[in-house]
Amino acid sequence: MIESINPATLEVIGKVDETPVEKIDEIFKNSRVAQKKWAKIPLKERARRVVKVNEVISTQFDEISLIISQEVGKPPNEAFVSEVYGVADSTFNYYTNVIDILGGEEQIPLGFYESLDKRSFIERKPIGVICVIGPYNYPFTIPFQQIVQSLMAGNSVVFKPSSETVLTGKRIQEILDEIDLPENLVQTVYGSGSKVGNPLIDNADKVIFTGSTATGKRIMQRGANTLTEVDLELGGKSAMIVFPDANIERAVLAARWGCFTNAGQVCASVKRLYLHEKIYDAFIDKLVESTKKLKQDIPTKPNVDVGAMINEEQLNWVEKMVKTGIEEGATVLIGGRRNPDLKGYFYEPTIMIAKNNEMRVVQEEIFGPVLVVLKFKDDKEVIEMVNDNQYGLTSSVWTDDIEFGKKIAEEIDTGSVMVNEVVYTFALAPTPWGGTKNSGIGRTHGKLGFYEVSRPLHINIDEYKEPDLWWMPYDKDYDEIIENFKNIASSLVVKDKYE
Numbered sequence: 001m002i003e004s005i006n007p008a009t010l011e012v013i014g015k016v017d018e019t020p021v022e023k024i025d026e027i028f029k030n031s032r033v034a035q036k037k038w039a040k041i042p043l044k045e046r047a048r049r050v051v052k053v054n055e056v057i058s059t060q061f062d063e064i065s066l067i068i069s070q071e072v073g074k075p076p077n078e079a080f081v082s083e084v085y086g087v088a089d090s091t092f093n094y095y096t097n098v099i100d101i102l103g104g105e106e107q108i109p110l111g112f113y114e115s116l117d118k119r120s121f122i123e124r125k126p127i128g129v130i131c132v133i134g135p136y137n138y139p140f141t142i143p144f145q146q147i148v149q150s151l152m153a154g155n156s157v158v159f160k161p162s163s164e165t166v167l168t169g170k171r172i173q174e175i176l177d178e179i180d181l182p183e184n185l186v187q188t189v190y191g192s193g194s195k196v197g198n199p200l201i202d203n204a205d206k207v208i209f210t211g212s213t214a215t216g217k218r219i220m221q222r223g224a225n226t227l228t229e230v231d232l233e234l235g236g237k238s239a240m241i242v243f244p245d246a247n248i249e250r251a252v253l254a255a256r257w258g259c260f261t262n263a264g265q266v267c268a269s270v271k272r273l274y275l276h277e278k279i280y281d282a283f284i285d286k287l288v289e290s291t292k293k294l295k296q297d298i299p300t301k302p303n304v305d306v307g308a309m310i311n312e313e314q315l316n317w318v319e320k321m322v323k324t325g326i327e328e329g330a331t332v333l334i335g336g337r338r339n340p341d342l343k344g345y346f347y348e349p350t351i352m353i354a355k356n357n358e359m360r361v362v363q364e365e366i367f368g369p370v371l372v373v374l375k376f377k378d379d380k381e382v383i384e385m386v387n388d389n390q391y392g393l394t395s396s397v398w399t400d401d402i403e404f405g406k407k408i409a410e411e412i413d414t415g416s417v418m419v420n421e422v423v424y425t426f427a428l429a430p431t432p433w434g435g436t437k438n439s440g441i442g443r444t445h446g447k448l449g450f451y452e453v454s455r456p457l458h459i460n461i462d463e464y465k466e467p468d469l470w471w472m473p474y475d476k477d478y479d480e481i482i483e484n485f486k487n488i489a490s491s492l493v494v495k496d497k498y499e
């Protein structure tokens with residue numbers, strides 16, 4: 001039995017039965033049967049059936065938001081806007097686009113070979129059984145979007161929610177059970193990663209994993225045994241760079257929201273704030289003032305901005321990292337401690353001035369409400385500091401000069417760069433999501449997300465009636481043919497005007 005605990009009140013709010021490990025092979029066997037049936041249904045009809053989840057969700061907005069709020073510790077309205085709305089928007093978006101992305105044939109020009117009546121094209125096929133392993137911080141929107149894309153592409157899904165958020169996981173399964181899908185097309189496995197992880201990876205055709213970098217590496221290592229494909233959406237240490245010409249009022253509020261939403265437990269959270277020396281002092285003053293106004297409390301109470309962290313272990317880790325930062329010479333401007341007035345896992349919104357870019361608090365992911373601030377004097381210096389990090393998920397550049405912002409964005413080594421925005425592209429269904437370096441491999445969302453859950457099948461059609469020129473025998477005629485080939489090859493040299 002896995003208990004779900006409200007991290008703000010420490011009350012047990014529900015339980016689910018653990019899935020016996022010995023049942024996992026059978027779950028996959030059933031999943032394969034369902035997938036074969038599902039893949040035979042035309043793409044348009046599959047999409048039409050899957051989009052019905054929006055009808056189900058629309059009758060339960062408040063209920064789902066409350067489950068997420070109670071299980072993760074975030075305010076229900078934040079849960080609605082960042083999770084429930086995210087699923088409805090993406091499902092609708094995928095429904096309207098999937099035919100363009102996955103339907104039909106993508107013709108490939110073959111050049112010379114076309115004169116020999118040959119042609120090639122790509123069709124996208126389902127991969128088979130996709131295992132979606134979800135994190136605790138966005139337990140609804142992250143796995144749900146991945147499940148929707150996988151299903152529309154013709155796959156079946158075995159889903160493992162985080163053990164911290166089994167009730168949200170259960171609700172996803174219940175919603176999908178209400179729509180017209182073949183039996184066992186989506187099945188949920190409940191259990192800790194250490195127990196059920198390996199059999200899931202061993203049985204799956206592909207794993208879409210969202211979580212920490214350490215676990216992601218373990219999954220990739222395990223997947224190597226069976227050459228199981230992996231898509232890894234991992235940790236981050238996102239930087240926000242503010243130039244003097246930026247809209248400072250807006251940037252201050254963006255930094256505050258970008259760091260403290262979901263109590264800082266966001267892969268894309270603003271974790272490093274780089275301020276130009278000309279605005280450094282004024283920006284910090286405004287940010288600290290506005291952070292003081294945030295209300296931290298049990299998130300189901302009215303008008304709470306910042307809720308709880310997920311558990312004691314995560315909170316202890318944040319406490320330890322802040323302590324390390326202080327030992328390394330960082331200065332805490334606000335927060336820097338567990339909230340003494342609340343009995344749940346509350347850590348106060350914290351802003352620290354870092355001494356240099358090499359400190360652990362600047363380099364490592366602190367998955368909680370902790371922002372580190374650094375000063376820079378020019379573009380070159382800040383680009384070097386931002387890129388000098390093991391993570392590469394997302395970042396933002398703040399300036400009034402969009403061309404300049406774009407130029408800086410092109411120098412930054414992250415999967416996404418926003419100019420004058422933070423975090424939110426994570427919620428955009430059409431735009432690709434994923435990182436570089438230790439932030440992961442692959443992309444979810446949009447067209448690239450559909451490519452992740454489908455395989456290219458290359459079909460080559462030949463309507464040439466004669467033997468191909470390069471076939472045996474290698475006789476005198478063949479020597480002549482080869483001379484012609486040499487002439488063709490010489491004509492393939494790129495002329496100066498194209499260089």
Ligand code: NDP
Nearest residue numbers: 134135136161162163192193197211212215233234235267
């Ligand atoms: P974890 O890596 O601890 O867990 C993620 C999931 O993996 C959970 O369902 C967990 O199960 C499971 N798991 C753990 N061990 C294994 C294993 N050996 N085999 C298979 N599955 C396993 O991450 P968190 O849930 O703590 O999430 C926080 C992390 O996720 C942060 O680093 C954050 O940056 C990252 N993240 C990245 C996102 C992105 O899009 N790049 C988005 C959201 C979060 P269980 O907990 O039940 O043991």
